[in-house]
Amino acid sequence: MPPATATTPAPPTAGATDRPGATGAPGRAVQVTWAVATIALVAVGTVRAAGWLFALCLVAAAVTGTLAVTGGRSPLGMLVAATLPPAATVRALSWAVRGLRDTRPAGAGIGVGRILKSLAISAGLLTLFGLLFSSADAVFADLLTGLLPDISPDGVVGWLLRLALIGGGLLGAAYLVSRPPDLEGLRPGPARPAHRLEWTLPLVLLDTLFAAFVLVQLTVFFGGAGHVLRTAGLTYAEYARGGFWQLLAVTALTLLVIAVAARRAPKTTRADRLLVRALLGTLAALSLVVVASALYRMQVYADAYGATRLRLFVTTVELWLGLLFVLVGVAVVRLRAAWLPRLVVGTAVLALLGLALVNPDRLIAERNVDRYLETGRLDVSYLSGLSADAVPALTRLPEPMRVCALGQIAAELPRDGLWGTNLGRERARRDLAAIPTTTGVTDCPGTRRW
Template identity: 30%
Template sequence: MDNDAAVEPARLKRETLLCALLLGVLGDLLLRAGPIGPGLVVWIGMAGTGTTWLAWRTGATRWRPVVAWSTVALLAAALMVVRHNGFIQFLLCLLLPLAVSQIIMLGWGARLGRSLPLDHLYAMVSVPFRALFGAVPLLAGATRGRAPALRRLAGVGRGLALAIPLIWVFTGLLSSADAGFNRVADRAFDVFTITELSSHLIVALLIAWAVSGWLAVVVDHGQDNRFRRIPLPSIGRDETLIVLGSLALLFGGFVVLQLGYLFGGQEAIQRISGLTMAEYARRGFFELVTIAGLTLGLLLFAGAVSTSQRLYRGLALVLVGLVLVMLVSATQRFVLYIDEFGLSLDRLTVLAILLWLAFTLLLFSATVLRGRLYWFASGSTLAGVVMVLVFALMNPAGWVASVNLERTIDQQQSLDTDYLLALGADAVPVVLERLDALPEAERCQLSAELLWRWPPIVEDNSDWRVWNWAEVRARHAVREEQRRLRVMARGCLVGR
């Protein structure tokens, strides 16, 4: 009975290594053409299936959150195929290590509704470290008590090492002896060259090594969050009052000034600040969002080290209220910024972060300040995941293009055509829809650039593993409108 209990974990770890090796081979085949595309979607689907199977094999109920976070990763990968903008794809890529980190947290019993901010922080830090070193204990546990199997595996390796050079030599001799065999051998070696085989082997093993480090957390129940063992300093009532109270006074003075801006209109802004509307809009938006993020981090740390929780909660509530007013001011500046300078993808991203911070501050007040710290970390993480997925679904590049085109059409504002086209294929249908309403110079330049960047005579023959829906849609739209575009682009095709 004891032997059976001792062997079962080792068997599970061997199955984990086999699963990682299969994922390594699939990763080499599916991701070699490029990291983003349907190949990544298929690979993540296989990785999620393997991880769920291993979690189910452990007999624990934690396979359900594994399914949930695997689904999040799968949705992120699928949206990368839909969107063509590199920045949006980068944001979606961030959800992949986040999903891995949430699965890592299951190792010490943390999950949504039962996790602290330190759990999420340590899990994110663990993702790269487990990819580098996580396979070592897995290999040690898998080989325990399996000396005969290891000897047989070593024998197989020695046999291959001896056979491959012999096959190489005799194939050369047989090819010289017969022309037909030589043609067959040439075709075989064209497909399976030593260099290419080595490349495939190295890539597959590297992927398998990283994946095995992540899969190990599913079968290892003895994990620990080491961040929880780090001793934190403590501050008393006086320190809490001085630190948080001084910040409350500073923020309060700033907010009083902002109230005049918010309710006084353009005349109050110019009279009080001495700035034009353009200067006021340009200054402060990014700084106020940064202040909100830093304040949230400070309040979390202060709540962990303060010994006077009643005083801390009162001052923290005041600070949250003041920061929320700052975020309203930042939103006002954002609207003015768009009216004056137009919309860009990074400005829209910061606005999304601002909304997430506002929600997180409200969640902080409803959870941490009421002694429910577990729900704060879970809620803010879920809000971040939803924000990124919704942000990608709404086609932000198309939205930015639409806003800037409308400014040019309705308000006769200048149009940055280079930035408009740099938004990628997601913006092409929007540009084509409003092209006729643009001034002649911008219409001519955009038509020429669209024909050059998305040439209608070029067929889409890209590898299915890196196929992109937005890119195919853009090329099809340009092909449908090519006659109209050529007419509008006359005089702008020089140099193309």
């Protein structure tokens, strides 16, 4: 009787499990989530008129779009994915040139060169017949004018720049799709555990320093800003502006310290795990008070001098960092953080979308208008530099403040065609049409901010 032989399992189908996270239901769900986030970030440009907000959303969309294509999930893989868009665009140039030179025999598929040739012929035919139809019917000519881009010198330069950016982005995306990198293979090796004293003593001293700072901040919270200003002899500007940025740096550095300590600290015994939870959990909890202190300083400053884009943005960043410390605390308690990198990027995207949802320029205008109605102080020159999103709030101002604030916005409000439709600018046009924005006012009152 022949000996029994072990059955060798069939090898997996090529491409089925080549890249963890890039295939399979869980990986696909993550990639679809990043794709939805990318679409939402790009769609902000059709809802909000604030160009600075849309620029931030485009930067974030480049990262989430890359993650949607590559499927990176590890910390190092996601970090590399954030740097891939410009690198992929550069590498895609030679790839596209090779595609243009591809001469395939009949029936072997369509090369890139043939596709571009077909597009050029189509553009020529549409231009020729479009001009003929436009000269034959005025209504059709008006419709076609709204569809075509501006052909003035400035408009041509602008459209060429847009085409270069969009084309480069699409070319880089096509390159990544055809040659997806293995980001899941970018995992750091296991770290050598440090001796207990090497990481325990620094963290104990750091926790003590944080605790001393937190005790001082509790004095601020219960005694009020006035108590601190009288004690230290500072002004509102010196108190808030002089400490906020330092606290922001402390917050970011603390996250780095926790990440390094969590990686190097030994966790083999129960005592080691308990010590990690105690020291890092205490640091995360105390850091939340530091975040609250930074937010309080910014609130004091905004109440005294008004709201601005920078102040609103850094407040949003601090709130996001506070959420990160909560997530870090959960990871420390569980001693597992494989899910944390994705939540870091995901919460950042949600914070940016939340900022777009609250309509930042309008919120800033509303805060400053309310402050003017209460105190009579207003920086008209700053408000006139906001986007069209601020128009509904600025219409609440009395004359001549309203004309001074809305005059520049109305003068710079662009005419949107089909390709530049924006809900914020459309609403601003309706509001501006109902009120006069050009009068004989030449000297607008107001005060300047730093």
